[in-house]
Amino acid sequence: AQELLTKMSEKCFKKCISKPGTSLDNSEQKCIAMCMDRYMDAWNLVSRTYSSRIQ
């Protein structure tokens, strides 16, 4: 899962942290959590779509 975590961190950092401040504020933390859930939704969807295609 290492690569998933690395990519997710990069993508969600780019989406949620437009101006990095001195700490992660509340709205940034919420955004990261949502982004993470959506990234895994997408990952599962991609995985299912690709699997059913190559069978």
Added chain:
Amino acid sequence: AQELLTKMSEKCFKKCISKPGTSLDNSEQKCIAMCMDRYMDAWNLVSRTYSSRIQ
């Protein structure tokens, strides 16, 4: 040639498929074919330019 095919697929998908639909329509297929030809033109040109420079 695997890497060439991978990169070509990525670059041409980005250029030609702005909104992925339920199938590749005719104009998208034509765009992909043209993009592929141009990508190989570019590749050959880059290859010649680089070769003549390092000789």
Added chain:
Amino acid sequence: AQELLTKMSEKCFKKCISKPGTSLDNSEQKCIAMCMDRYMDAWNLVSRTYSSRIQ
């Protein structure tokens, strides 16, 4: 240092050469030199920040 040089070349080429001409003109050469210094400043700063965080 190979990877540093490769990344620096890419990033500074993108920042300084908007339209590649028949040679590197004077202002492009100055821009590259400045960009290189700043890239190494950034690299050192990132390196210090990361080191102090993981200690």
Added chain:
Amino acid sequence: AEKQKAQFHAQIHEFNELCWDKCVDKPGAKIDSRTETCITNCVERFIDVSLLITNRFAQMLQKGGEMH
């Protein structure tokens, strides 16, 4: 089989990055059906494009000889 599994996972990561960038603008509280359709179509069409390119490339090699 191990190698195939690794290749499969590498593909998923590649597709996911590409289709995430294409289909997800602002991540919301739930994945909406439009994003879902976009991602499914994105993966399907990317596979179509890869196959189209690979087949056409094979034909070119047969007709015109080697590239370099």
Added chain:
Amino acid sequence: AEKQKAQFHAQIHEFNELCWDKCVDKPGAKIDSRTETCITNCVERFIDVSLLITNRFAQMLQKGGEMH
């Protein structure tokens, strides 16, 4: 130790690319304090985000079992 050092360097390159793109617009004659602050915060927050995601992922695995 060699492997750890290589990993450390790979991380620096990754952070540097990300924070360079976020913080440096046009490289000037000196690094200004605003860019310096931006880079420091960028690295710190990126580490925060990675930790947040890794911990939350570990919790999800414990609660909900395996992914996919």
Added chain:
Amino acid sequence: AEKQKAQFHAQIHEFNELCWDKCVDKPGAKIDSRTETCITNCVERFIDVSLLITNRFAQMLQKGGEMH
């Protein structure tokens, strides 16, 4: 020699991606001379930039000692 060939090909791919993004807007029915000139210059100038940076880096090491 095998390793050198692989390195040569990796370079071509890198240059091609960079110069494709810089020079090709919409791929047309033929490559036009403007795009051709742009690609040739792009490769040449990228090599110039790499050499400039590599030489300047070597000088800095000699003068100022090691980095970081």
